[in-house]
Amino acid sequence: MRQSDSHEVSQLNELKIDVGALVFTAHYVLAGDIIMCEQMPIYGGYAGGLEETTIVDVATTINAFVMTQATWHLDGPVHVRWGITTARETLAVAGHCAMAIEANTNLMLGNQYYTIAGPCTVMCLLETAAQAITDTASGREVLSGVAASKGVATNYTTGLEARMMAEAAYAVAGMETARVNEILDKLVAIYEKDYKNPPKGKPFQECYDVVKLVPTQEYLDVYDEAVKIMTGLGLTYWTK
Amino acid sequence: MALAKALTVFDIYDRAKSGPKMDEKDWDYKVIPQTAAALKKKYGIKMDKKQIIPTDKEQINNLFKAGLEMLVECGVYCIDTKRVIKYTEEEVLASIAAAPTRVIYGEGKDAVELSCRSYTDSHPPIIQGGPTGAPCSEELFLAIHQSYAQEPLVDTIVDGVLQTIKGHDPVPGSPWEIAAVKSEAILVRAAQSRAGRPGMGL
Numbered sequence: 001m002r003q004s005d006s007h008e009v010s011q012l013n014e015l016k017i018d019v020g021a022l023v024f025t026a027h028y029v030l031a032g033d034i035i036m037c038e039q040m041p042i043y044g045g046y047a048g049g050l051e052e053t054t055i056v057d058v059a060t061t062i063n064a065f066v067m068t069q070a071t072w073h074l075d076g077p078v079h080v081r082w083g084i085t086t087a088r089e090t091l092a093v094a095g096h097c098a099m100a101i102e103a104n105t106n107l108m109l110g111n112q113y114y115t116i117a118g119p120c121t122v123m124c125l126l127e128t129a130a131q132a133i134t135d136t137a138s139g140r141e142v143l144s145g146v147a148a149s150k151g152v153a154t155n156y157t158t159g160l161e162a163r164m165m166a167e168a169a170y171a172v173a174g175m176e177t178a179r180v181n182e183i184l185d186k187l188v189a190i191y192e193k194d195y196k197n198p199p200k201g202k203p204f205q206e207c208y209d210v211v212k213l214v215p216t217q218e219y220l221d222v223y224d225e226a227v228k229i230m231t232g233l234g235l236t237y238w239t240k
Numbered sequence: 241m242a243l244a245k246a247l248t249v250f251d252i253y254d255r256a257k258s259g260p261k262m263d264e265k266d267w268d269y270k271v272i273p274q275t276a277a278a279l280k281k282k283y284g285i286k287m288d289k290k291q292i293i294p295t296d297k298e299q300i301n302n303l304f305k306a307g308l309e310m311l312v313e314c315g316v317y318c319i320d321t322k323r324v325i326k327y328t329e330e331e332v333l334a335s336i337a338a339a340p341t342r343v344i345y346g347e348g349k350d351a352v353e354l355s356c357r358s359y360t361d362s363h364p365p366i367i368q369g370g371p372t373g374a375p376c377s378e379e380l381f382l383a384i385h386q387s388y389a390q391e392p393l394v395d396t397i398v399d400g401v402l403q404t405i406k407g408h409d410p411v412p413g414s415p416w417e418i419a420a421v422k423s424e425a426i427l428v429r430a431a432q433s434r435a436g437r438p439g440m441g442l
Contacts (some may be wrong), residue, residue, distance in 0.1 A: 001425055004347055005442040006396075012319065014272050015311070019256065019320040025249045034343055046268045051285045052276035058307020063316060066327060066335040067252050071343050072354065088289050095293040099359065100303035106341045106356045110365075112372050112398075138293050139359035144398045147372040154375045154403050159387030159394070162369030166393035174362030177295050184292045204384050213386055
């Protein structure tokens, strides 16, 4: 690792820390490293509901800069039932927290991505796009992902999900908030009804030619289908 | 009120050893939910799930006040010492003011500038692509990360974790964990280099 890489330290749920985290933070600080302090508040966990989780998220975000002298904070509000960051409620927690911090400080913030659907599915790409839109339009500085299939299935992750994360961010940067909220409401409504039976998708070796390292035509077609939906919602990035 | 110096992680550790004692269950099931609920009521915070990004400036500022007050009122619980690390509001505000507002992430021509942006900015955020802690097999770890590093809009990499190292489970706290973590860093650097972006941040 170089000084110019991000060195990670994690807080614990909620507003907790262990001594080990402080020990390697001391090393990062004395080495002059970039420090990224991570924490994933749980919607429906110790804090409670939407507003309470957001208040805790704001508190722990600020704490990253007090306790660990962080360069930037990596959020990741996660839904207690679904184990994802792309649910409507967790997007709202992240969106509100980022706007509260952004309006009152110059702190640098990121968010991490855990979708319920797997790679090579339209649902995974739409979930990713919804969070990228939320994070970009609420002033976050870093988008970090994507851990598809909740980040628990081996090799269920590919570069194409990050392409969607990036393109959705580019598509809405600078867009007026009311318009963003309209798009988000429609976009999340497309996939939130499918949490109980999300498409599993395919592992990396079935999404890419692992020698040439290019996506399969099947995944490119799925990507185009997601783009078509996004374009239909009013995003012009792909049609300019 | 002027502070003698900004808080450091060393001060935090000292407070983790000397702060008020508390049972962890009381923290989880009483302090956190009760304080959050009280602050929600105090600041009249009500969120609408259909409005994912808030537009009401008063609510936005009240959320910040509530979060700041939550941190100062509760502090942070250290699970090893069973003590609460407390701050004053002045200390918290000083740390916020002292936080960096820009940094160069990565090296050379592959570096990107991480700096503050607003929700109104037309320039996009930094794109950190990668498995974000998801498990990858030893056989595919390099290829998976290269698939991210070769994406033109990806600025930096966030890595996955090796599911095994030389066939062994990288159990936390074991020598295999160290071997796995070091291999992850080596393989991500290789993936970045193979994509022609050796200075890319990780």
